[in-house]
Amino acid sequence: MTTVTTPDRTTTQDLYVGVDTGGTFTDIVVMDAAGAIHATKAPTTPESLEVGVFDALQLVAEHRGESVRDLLAKVATFGHGTTQATNALIERRGTPTGLITTEGFGDTLLIQRLMGFTAGVPVERLGDFSERRYPDPLVPRNLIAEVPERIDHAGKVIVPLDDDAVRRAVSDLVDAGIDSFAVSLLWSFRNPAHEVRVRQIIDEVAGASAYVSLSSEVNPVLGEYERTATTVLNSYLGPVVERYLESLERRLRDEGLAGRFSVLNSIGGVMSAREASLRGVLLLGSGPTGGVLGSHHLATQLGHRNIITSDMGGTSFDVGLVVDGKPVVKAVTEVAKYHVATPMVDIAAIGAGGGSIASVVNGTLRVGPASAGSYPGPVCYGRGGSEVTVTDADVALGVIDPDNFLGGRMAIDKSAAEGAIRTQIAEPLGMSVVEAAAGIREIVDARMADTLRELTVGRGHDPRDFDLYAYGGAGPMHCAGFGAELGVKSIVVPATSMAHSAYGALSADIHHGAERSESIRSARASEEPWEEFDREHIAAIFKDLEHEVLQRLKADDVADVDIEIDRSIDMRYRSQTHELIIPVSGDLGDVAAMRDLVLLFERTYEETYGKGSGFREAGIELTTFRVAGIGRTVKPSFSRFLPAPRAERPSRQVFDVQASAWLDAEVADWTEMVPGERLAGPVVIEHPTTTVYVASQQGVHIDQIGNLLITPDLETTIRTSAGVTS
Secondary structure (H helix, E strand, O other): OEEOOOOOOOOOOOEEEEEEEOOOEEEEEEEEOOOOEEEEEEEOOOOOHHHHHHHHHHHHHHHHOOOHHHHHHOEEEEEEEEOHHHHHHHOOOOOOOEEEEEOOOOOHHHHHHHOOOOOOOOHHHOOOHHHOOOOOOOOOHHHEEEEOOEEOOOOOEEEOOOHHHHHHHHHHHHHOOOOEEEEEOOOOOOOOHHHHHHHHHHHHHHOOOOEEEEHHHHOOOOOHHHHHHHHHHHHHHHHHHHHHHHHHHHHHHHOOOOOEEEEEOOOOOEEEHHHHHHOHHHHOOHHHHHHHHHHHHHHHHHOOOOEEEEEEOOOOEEEEEEEOOEEOEEOOEEEOOEEEOOOEEOOEEEOOOOOEEEEEEOOEEEEEEEEOOOOOOOHHHOOOOOOOEHHHHHHHOOOOOOOOHHHHOOOOOHHHHHHHHHHHHHHHHOOOHHHHHHHHHHHHHHHHHHHHHHHHHHHOOOHHHOEEEEEOOOHHHHHHHHHHHHOOOEEEEOOOHHHHHHHHHHHOOEEEEEEEEEEEEOOOOOOOHHHOOOHHHHHHHHHHHHHHHHHHHHHOOOOHHHEEEEEEEEEEEOOOOOOEEEEEOOOOOOHHHHHHHHHHHHHHHHHHHOOOOOOHHHOEEEEEEEEEEEEOOOOOOOOOOOOOOOOOOOEEEEEEOOOOEEEEEEEEEHHHOOOOOEEEOOEEEEEOOEEEEEOOOEEEEEOOOOOEEEEEOHHHHHHHHOOOOO
């Protein structure tokens, strides 16, 4: 499957490559220094993911008329996003891990602060007790060892570490076949001495080849369960990630890659393969993060400060936010019913995609969250799928052309889709096939709009201040529906929409983070809490953290001029259990800057939880201090889009859900559209790897670098609202 989003031209030697390995396809985007882009897809090879990567490289090389070796010799940077860690966790294919913890706290990971029971269950299904269950334990109880030791909240040793007990515990775990260890002791982030000593003993007993994660290094933050879970996940996933990345990078180097090889993390950037191997937990969410980062980079070029990112694939709908030019990040993320306490780009997901199954339950039409996936897939694919999906509805409504799906490379059976809709949906509900298909589309679009509304309105943002970026296999087909319902300023379908997460891996900057938990509080009933914080101590904490990330950036050969430092503090009212991440600007040694920080926290709190919810009299607590070190990387801008020679545009009948009628829709070829030309909906824009639908009362044009911009058709909207129809 291949697509060229900008015309071929003479390229420079420097090439920039982004690869995203997904569940079905491995996407690749190659950009030259002049900004010309080529994108392609190859089937993912689950049994050996690097094979899919090289299959994708082979397709690019063939397009360029050269060998893979010649191609790789020209690559300056190679960014890679992968679902390796996520898949290993979901499928429980990680490395068997032993946990060593403080005596008396061996059940912390199993109890999960009682959060695991309902983790991942949508609010509307919490009443269904069959949905409530604890996850299968990552570490069974017999592989959790407790050792005598105790450090208090100030870092003072209360009970010395019992070396002999540690030695026995490690020996027992080794006898049980364990060679990956997680060490999480109480308050170790205030004094890591005991954890460091445990690692020395592991090296002595299990050998230097054992994989060891210390909570004081992986996740030095407040929260016993979350810190333990994050550390265990790192040891569970780390060896799997390490083997894969070592194998892939070795083969890339053997085939001629001399440029930088980086791995996309879930914090918001890329890291070296070595760093990724030590921090495997940071690769959870690597794929979806790529789409947010790609959108962020593109938005910078288009001048969009506030954007909503939406990735609609075959199974899920993943959404994120960029506010005031920065991706929104959250401190704790729920993954496979465990809680990961490391900052990640905030991505919300629901079960809504092209493969979402439609059914009638007790006389009501429901869509999702169950999915037919890629295999067997929708009924119209002809691969044995028997349940109606959203894609079947799109085919029945004329949005998808059965004769030109994926550029004609895949046959679509429209009659099979219509037959399944008739027997499974239309007849049970007493309606026509078209009405049933339109209902399926309306429901899935409404569910996605609701998710976007929760992410914006639910957090104090006005969707009218945002532009919506739509990508993924099904996103461009449905964005006209959920985007219009949300009321965004415009909808952008990126030129790289068919491989947008790969573009994110290509365009991401180097990112390193460091954090430290320490509780600093103001008194209750304080009117000026900023006067009470020890500003010199806070400045010293940030100085230490900045030194740590600067050293790691230097190790990646980032020049001083390309380094940017971001600081933030997790803040809450005293006696609360959840924090907000508040960005820090200015010198906190200055009381005015500290005052601004407190006021920003209070404003953010009320934007998040509602006006009047703030309660300064409770006292304000600073819990975790964070520093992000960003190394800006070289990345070319998009070249000017040059349309291909235009053929005569056909039209076809499409059932427009907004108009509730069959309308004659113009069918345009994306590669032939002329910048500045505006088409009035309904319009179907076809591309070898995607289909874009523009509804009635909307218009679309292509910009100078090949992106599609969908906006309300103001004239039609005004006439309709005034009661005038044409």
